[in-house]
Amino acid sequence: MAADGDDIPKLSHPLEIPKLKCGAMEGLQPFIAAPEHQEKLGFPGELVPNWKEVALAKMAELAEKNRAFQVYLDACVKCGACTDKCHYFLGTGDPKNMPVARQDLLRSVYRRYFTFAGKYFPSLVGARDLTEEVLQEWYSYYHQCSECRRCSVFCPYGIDTAEITMAAREIMDAVGMGQKYSNEIIGKVKDVGNNLGLNPKALAATLEDLEEEIEDDTGISVRLPLDEKGADILLVTPSADFFAEPHIDGLIGYAKVFHEAGVSWTLSSYASEAANFGLFIGSYENMREIALRIRKAAEDLGVKRIIFGECGHAWRVAYSFLNTLAGPFDFLDPKYPVPQHILEFTWNEIQKGTLKFDKSQNDHIKLTYHDSCNVARASRMGDEPGGQFEIPRNVIKAVCNYYYDMDRSTTHESTLCCGGGGGLLTDDLMELRKKGASPRMTALQEVTEEHGVTHMAAICAICKTQFSKVMPAYGYDMDSIVSVHQLVSNAIILTGQDGDDDDSEDETEAA
Amino acid sequence: MSAYSVNGQTVEHDEEGYITNLSDWSKDLAEVIAKEENIDMTEEHWAVVNFLREYYDEYQIAPAVRVLIKAIKKSMGPEVGNNKYMYELFPYGPAKQACKIAGLPKPTGCV
Numbered sequence: 001m002a003a004d005g006d007d008i009p010k011l012s013h014p015l016e017i018p019k020l021k022c023g024a025m026e027g028l029q030p031f032i033a034a035p036e037h038q039e040k041l042g043f044p045g046e047l048v049p050n051w052k053e054v055a056l057a058k059m060a061e062l063a064e065k066n067r068a069f070q071v072y073l074d075a076c077v078k079c080g081a082c083t084d085k086c087h088y089f090l091g092t093g094d095p096k097n098m099p100v101a102r103q104d105l106l107r108s109v110y111r112r113y114f115t116f117a118g119k120y121f122p123s124l125v126g127a128r129d130l131t132e133e134v135l136q137e138w139y140s141y142y143h144q145c146s147e148c149r150r151c152s153v154f155c156p157y158g159i160d161t162a163e164i165t166m167a168a169r170e171i172m173d174a175v176g177m178g179q180k181y182s183n184e185i186i187g188k189v190k191d192v193g194n195n196l197g198l199n200p201k202a203l204a205a206t207l208e209d210l211e212e213e214i215e216d217d218t219g220i221s222v223r224l225p226l227d228e229k230g231a232d233i234l235l236v237t238p239s240a241d242f243f244a245e246p247h248i249d250g251l252i253g254y255a256k257v258f259h260e261a262g263v264s265w266t267l268s269s270y271a272s273e274a275a276n277f278g279l280f281i282g283s284y285e286n287m288r289e290i291a292l293r294i295r296k297a298a299e300d301l302g303v304k305r306i307i308f309g310e311c312g313h314a315w316r317v318a319y320s321f322l323n324t325l326a327g328p329f330d331f332l333d334p335k336y337p338v339p340q341h342i343l344e345f346t347w348n349e350i351q352k353g354t355l356k357f358d359k360s361q362n363d364h365i366k367l368t369y370h371d372s373c374n375v376a377r378a379s380r381m382g383d384e385p386g387g388q389f390e391i392p393r394n395v396i397k398a399v400c401n402y403y404y405d406m407d408r409s410t411t412h413e414s415t416l417c418c419g420g421g422g423g424l425l426t427d428d429l430m431e432l433r434k435k436g437a438s439p440r441m442t443a444l445q446e447v448t449e450e451h452g453v454t455h456m457a458a459i460c461a462i463c464k465t466q467f468s469k470v471m472p473a474y475g476y477d478m479d480s481i482v483s484v485h486q487l488v489s490n491a492i493i494l495t496g497q498d499g500d501d502d503d504s505e506d507e508t509e510a511a
Numbered sequence: 512m513s514a515y516s517v518n519g520q521t522v523e524h525d526e527e528g529y530i531t532n533l534s535d536w537s538k539d540l541a542e543v544i545a546k547e548e549n550i551d552m553t554e555e556h557w558a559v560v561n562f563l564r565e566y567y568d569e570y571q572i573a574p575a576v577r578v579l580i581k582a583i584k585k586s587m588g589p590e591v592g593n594n595k596y597m598y599e600l601f602p603y604g605p606a607k608q609a610c611k612i613a614g615l616p617k618p619t620g621c622v
Contacts, residue, residue, distance in 0.1 A: 180526075188620075194620070195620030195621065196619060196620040196622065197572055197619060198572055199570070199571060202570035213577075238620075240622050243576070243622050244576065244621070244622040245576050245594065247621075248575060248577060275621060427527065427607070428526070461621035465622055479594070
């Protein structure tokens, strides 16, 4: 196997179908969760002796509880529409990374134990026994799917392939074979309140430091409040926004927007995480526990609104599931959507004309935009269909002069995963991450050649980290990935700041 | 579980090379970990490692990358205290690789 993705493919087109490389990614497995990580989540610490019975019982339970899951297992006719839609297949050539083949690793076992034909004529219907090898294969290939759901867009039966991966991971957790990266992180949220393990004292110190930085840069005092009771808005954002680059510049952007909009807002040290890895491992209980922290923080702080920062799957969980997981939110102000996305907030303010920009502050770069999978295919923004595509682009265009879209077959609902989503943003999968990014990187290279694009903006913490790590392998600097609110932060003119002149011609363009 | 060997002692680390018992750390161990990472420790590396340990002592977590950079800029000047140079010192990133050498837990999450 290639060390650290040395043999990343050179594609002539983002969606070029690779030559098959059977077994290319066989045996690639992320680290297994330690017993203490497993048990904190309510899973067995290690592989249980009767794992086969437990796995089949779990599969039966899932099929019975979740009718959609059973339909997904039964409905596939192997039409092949999904085969070339996965970035991991395009990047690795491993046929088991074709979505249909990956799903069949589970489906073949389901057929063997739960269908008439599979029980009596297994070889005729491609049914197979659940063996130790099958379990290892599941662990390998269900951790080579980022649950991005691009293949689902092309499935004529509407099979939500991510649900199959989530179910497989749920079954593996149930037998004591969880993934270290995701499960350790969920444990940290339970203990400390965020993926990073950032305690309240450290969070407060970081925010103070950022306040100083903004004041040094602009001469204006902009606050990043923490645990302030009675604030109107609770901002829930990925903890990477407190730690990593370029995420932290996005956080500075949110703070400047709130400041200029004149609203009162606060972060919470108890719910200091927007991400919800419960989704990635298919665990409703863990997803709910994490979501309930947000509800508790909103109640304790007495806020009227909840706004989410730039985080892809967090917005899916928030937009699609928050109400059922942790609602009803009848204690919030009904005038505002529950929850709201920071981009909806910023775009509203731009339309109202409350924000002033000097777009030339972004003239040193030429931008494109990467639609994050969970925002693009599992949520919406604003009041119009497709708002999740238009609002981020509208905001970028309001603050940047040079913007170019990538090939349409790789954007909007057809967007490609960054290569690190769904619980795969871990160093032990770096080879997969680099190869899986190749379709997106090829699309980026196209707009670089055509329009001189230098930077790509994103609204997902995972995308940002993933790209900052893999872009150097494709000839870009690690800071070629930027937060959308970083661009807002660059261009915004704060009231009272040098350059803030009401007579100036640089008044907001979007009023 | 594998282990580093330093001055005749063994120090356990996890699958990724982070030591499991933080109190096992010593300057000699840092040199050993750095060697495994193909890094020759210079005065600049040590400035980063020492700051990380001081920060961790106070906050029980590693600092944000820009907090680290700001501190190094203050102590060693802007030629060293910038993002690019940090990656020259620690090619796998000042957050993760430097934490490993400094004997701190790995930063987790979307970072």
